[in-house]
Amino acid sequence: MTFESPFSLLGLLLLLPLIWLHLRRHRETTVRFPAMEILRRIVVRRHLENRTRFLLLLILRAAVLCAFTLAAARPSIAVWRPGGIRSGPTLSQVMIIDDSASMMQKDEDGRSAFSLALTHAMAELDRLRPEDAVHILLAGRPPRPVLDGFTTDRAPVAAALASLRPGFRTNDTERAIEEASLLLQDARTPQTEILFITDLCGDPPSKAVLRGLSANLRVVGTMPRAPRNVSIDRVDVAAGASGGPLEMAISVRVTNRDAFRRRLLPLKLFLDDQPAAAGTMDIPAGGTATKEFSHRFDDKGLHRGVVQIEGDRMAADDRRWFTADVRRAINVLIINGDNRPGSYRDETFYLSRALETPVPGDYPLAVQMVDPETAKVTPFEDQSVIFLAGVNEPSPALGDRLVAWVEAGGGLFVSPGTGPLSWRHLQTVLPGRIRATRKHPASGGYRPGAMDLAHPVFAGFEGGLTGLENLTAATHLLLEPDPSLDRAVLAQFEDSAPLLVERKVASGRVMLLTTTVDRDWTTLPIQPGFLPLMQRSVRYLAASLDDRQPRSVPVGQAVPLEVVEGMRQLIVRTPGGRNVAFSANRLADQTRLWFKDTSAPGIYRVYSRMPGYGGLVEQTAAAFTVNVSPEESDLTRTWSPSDGGDDSDGLYEAVKGHLPIWSYLLLAGILLLLAETIASGWGLRKSHLGKGRT
Numbered sequence: 124m125t126f127e128s129p130f131s132l133l134g135l136l137l138l139l140p141l142i143w144l145h146l147r148r149h150r151e152t153t154v155r156f157p158a159m160e161i162l163r164r165i166v167v168r169r170h171l172e173n174r175t176r177f178l179l180l181l182i183l184r185a186a187v188l189c190a191f192t193l194a195a196a197r198p199s200i201a202v203w204r205p206g207g208i209r210s211g212p213t214l215s216q217v218m219i220i221d222d223s224a225s226m227m228q229k230d231e232d233g234r235s236a237f238s239l240a241l242t243h244a245m246a247e248l249d250r251l252r253p254e255d256a257v258h259i260l261l262a263g264r265p266p267r268p269v270l271d272g273f274t275t276d277r278a279p280v281a282a283a284l285a286s287l288r289p290g291f292r293t294n295d296t297e298r299a300i301e302e303a304s305l306l307l308q309d310a311r312t313p314q315t316e317i318l319f320i321t322d323l324c325g326d327p328p329s330k331a332v333l334r335g336l337s338a339n340l341r342v343v344g345t346m347p348r349a350p351r352n353v354s355i356d357r358v359d360v361a362a363g364a365s366g367g368p369l370e371m372a373i374s375v376r377v378t379n380r381d382a383f384r385r386r387l388l389p390l391k392l393f394l395d396d397q398p399a400a401a402g403t404m405d406i407p408a409g410g411t412a413t414k415e416f417s418h419r420f421d422d423k424g425l426h427r428g429v430v431q432i433e434g435d436r437m438a439a440d441d442r443r444w445f446t447a448d449v450r451r452a453i454n455v456l457i458i459n460g461d462n463r464p465g466s467y468r469d470e471t472f473y474l475s476r477a478l479e480t481p482v483p484g485d486y487p488l489a490v491q492m493v494d495p496e497t498a499k500v501t502p503f504e505d506q507s508v509i510f511l512a513g514v515n516e517p518s519p520a521l522g523d524r525l526v527a528w529v530e531a532g533g534g535l536f537v538s539p540g541t542g543p544l545s546w547r548h549l550q551t552v553l554p555g556r557i558r559a560t561r562k563h564p565a566s567g568g569y570r571p572g573a574m575d576l577a578h579p580v581f582a583g584f585e586g587g588l589t590g591l592e593n594l595t596a597a598t599h600l601l602l603e604p605d606p607s608l609d610r611a612v613l614a615q616f617e618d619s620a621p622l623l624v625e626r627k628v629a630s631g632r633v634m635l636l637t638t639t640v641d642r643d644w645t646t647l648p649i650q651p652g653f654l655p656l657m658q659r660s661v662r663y664l665a666a667s668l669d670d671r672q673p674r675s676v677p678v679g680q681a682v683p684l685e686v687v688e689g690m691r692q693l694i695v696r697t698p699g700g701r702n703v704a705f706s707a708n709r710l711a712d713q714t715r716l717w718f719k720d721t722s723a724p725g726i727y728r729v730y731s732r733m734p735g736y737g738g739l740v741e742q743t744a745a746a747f748t749v750n751v752s753p754e755e756s757d758l759t760r761t762w763s764p765s766d767g768g769d770d771s772d773g774l775y776e777a778v779k780g781h782l783p784i785w786s787y788l789l790l791a792g793i794l795l796l797l798a799e800t801i802a803s804g805w806g807l808r809k810s811h812l813g814k815g816r817t
Contacts, residue, residue: 352756
C-alpha cells in the first residue's frame with residue numbers, strides 16, 4: 124500500500140487520548156448513604172451492560188478516527204491488471220473495432236485478427252472504472268454504432284462485443300474516426316478518448332483528420348505480421364472471341380501478395396451452381412496472372428457464376444461471384460419524336476434500317492422503337508444504348524430517367540428534330556448548351572471539315588475515308604463553348620462548328636449530333652458512311668457500360684436501382700434468399716432507388732411488378748454482384764500506430780497498477796460515524812424509556 128500524503132498518518136496519534144478518556148479510572152470518595160447504597164446495587168447489576176456499550180463506543184470512535192486519517196493520507200493498493208488501473212477524471216470512450224474483410228486474416232496459431240480485436244476490447248472494458256462511459260463503433264464501410272449511446276453498464280457492452288462477427292466490408296478508417304469524434308463532442312465527462320482496434324491494413328488517417336479530433340486517439344494493432352495471401356481481384360465477362368452465339372469469355376485475374384512464387388495454384392469455375400471448368404495458375408511472387416475460360420451457354424439470359432481458389436489464411440477473398448448476361452444481340456432503344464410508321468419521312472426511318480442491317484463478325488443490334496410517352500414506362504436497364512431522335516422537348520419524368528441512366532453508366536445518342544428545342548431536363552448531361560439554330564443562306568449547305576479519325580467511331584474506316592465527305596447540312600445547331608465540360612468534338616464543319624460531340628458523364632457517355640438523322644436538315648442519312656457511323660456509335664456507347672454485364676460493387680456500397688413510372692413493387696433477393704421489398708408508396712415519384720443492404724458477398728437478383736405483366740418479372744439487367752474489395756486483400760499495405768495516434772504495443776500485458784481506495788475509506792468513516800451516533804444515543808433512549816415506566 125502506498126500513501127500520497129503520508130504525513131496525514133500523524134492523526135492516528137489522537138487515538139491515545141481517545142483511549143485514555145474511555146479507559147481511565149476515576150478516584151471517588153466513598154460515602155455511604157442509604158440512598159447511595161440502593162444506587163450502588165443498581166450499578167453493580169448493570170455494570171456488565173454498561174461496560175460492553177462503552178467498549179463498543181471506543182471501537183467505533185477509534186475506527187472513525189482511523190478511517191478519516193487514512194483517507195486524508197490518500198492510500199492506494201497495488202493491483203496487477205491488463206494495462207494497469209485508470210486514474211484521473213471520469214472518462215468517455217468510443218471504442219472503434221475494425222470489422223473489415225482483412226480482419227479475417229489468421230496468425231500462425233489460427234486466431235483471426237477480429238478475435239484478437241475482441242480480446243483487446245474485453246480487456247479494455249475491464250480497465251474502465253464504474254463511472255466511465257463507453258460507446259462501440261464498427262469501422263467497416265459505412266461505420267455503424269453497436270450501442271444506442273454511451274453507457275456505464277458493462278453487461279450489455281460485454282454482450283454486444285461477444286455477439287460481433289467479422290464482415291466483408293471495406294475499412295473506412297477516416298470516417299469512423301470522424302464519427303467517433305462527433306459522438307464525443309456531446310460527452311459530459313472531463314476526459315474523452317477514441318480507441319481504434321485494427322489490423323493496421325490500409326491507409327492511415329490523414330493529418331487533417333487527426334488535427335480536427337476533439338479527443339485523444341489511441342490505436343491498437345492486432346496482427347504482428349501479415350500472413351501470405353493470394354486473392355481473386357477481378358472477373359470480366361465479355362462476348363467470345365469467335366463471335367459464336369451464346370459464347371462468352373470469362374477472364375479471371377489472381378494476385379499473389381507473397382514473397383514466394385505460387386505454382387500450380389488450383390482454380391475452379393462454377394456456373395449456375397454446377398462445375399464448369401478447372402485449371403491451375405502459375406503466379407510470380409508479388410505479381411498477377413490471368414486465366415481465360417471460354418464457355419458456350421445453352422440459352423440466353425442471366426447466368427450466375429463463382430470462381431474460387433484454394434484457401435489460405437485470408438479466406439474472404441478466395442471466392443469471387445459474377446453474373447453473365449448472355450444475349451444474342453445488343454439492345455438499342457430508339458425514342459422516336461416524330462413517328463410516321465412506313466413513311467420515309469419518319470424521324471428514324473433511316474436510323475432504324477442502318478442499325479438493323481447485319482454486320483459480319485459483330486453481334487446484331489436488336490432495335491426497339493417507342494414514342495416519348497411510352498418511353499416513360501419502358502425499363503431502360505435491359506438496353507445497351509438509347510437514341511433520343513427528334514424529341515425536342517422531353518418531359519421532366521423522361522428527362523430525369525435519361526439523366527439517371529447516363530450517370531449510372533449508360534450510353535445516350537441525341538439528335539434534334541425540326542421545331543423549337545427545349546432540352547432543359549437533359550442539360551446536365553448534354554455536351555453543351557444550345558446557342559442557336561443556324562440555317563445555310565444558299566441552296567447548298569454546310570460541308571464537313573476535320574474528323575477525329577483516331578476515335579473508335581472513325582478508327583475502322585479504311586484509307587481515312589469516312590463516307591461522309593460529301594454530306595451537306597442545310598441546318599444545324601450551334602453550341603456554346605464550355606471548357607469546363609469533359610467533351611470532345613469528333614466531327615465538325617468547315618468553319619469548325621461542331622457536327623458530332625461526345626461528353627463523358629460519370630461512367631456514362633453522351634453523343635450529340637447537331638443535325639437530324641433524317642433528311643429534313645441534312646443529306647447525312649443517304650451518305651455511304653451513315654450506316655457504319657451509326658453502327659460504330661452504338662457499339663462504342665454500349666462499351667461504355669462494360670458490355671452491359673451486371674454490376675459488381677464492393678461489400679457495403681449502395682447500388683442504384685431504376686424505378687419506372689407505375690411500378691407497383693420492387694424486390695431485391697439477397698444471396699441468402701431473403702427478399703427486400705419496396706412498395707408502391709416508396710417508389711412513387713422516384714426515378715432511382717438506392718439499395719444499401721449489401722453486407723454479404725454474392726449475387727443479388729432484382730424483380731419488379733408492373734401493370735400488365737401479370738406478376739413478378741425478373742429484371743436480369745438490374746442484377747448485381749457484391750464482392751470483397753481488392754483493397755482488403757493487400758495485407759502488406761500496413762501503417763504504424765504512430766502514424767495515426769499513440770503506439771499502444773504491450774498495452775494489454777498484465778502490469779502493476781495502483782488502485783486508489785481513499786474514497787472508500789471516506790465512505791466507511793461516514794458510516795462508522797453514523798453507527799457511533801446511534802450507539803451513543805441508544806443508551807440515553809433506554810434510560811429515558813426506563814424513567815417513563817417508573
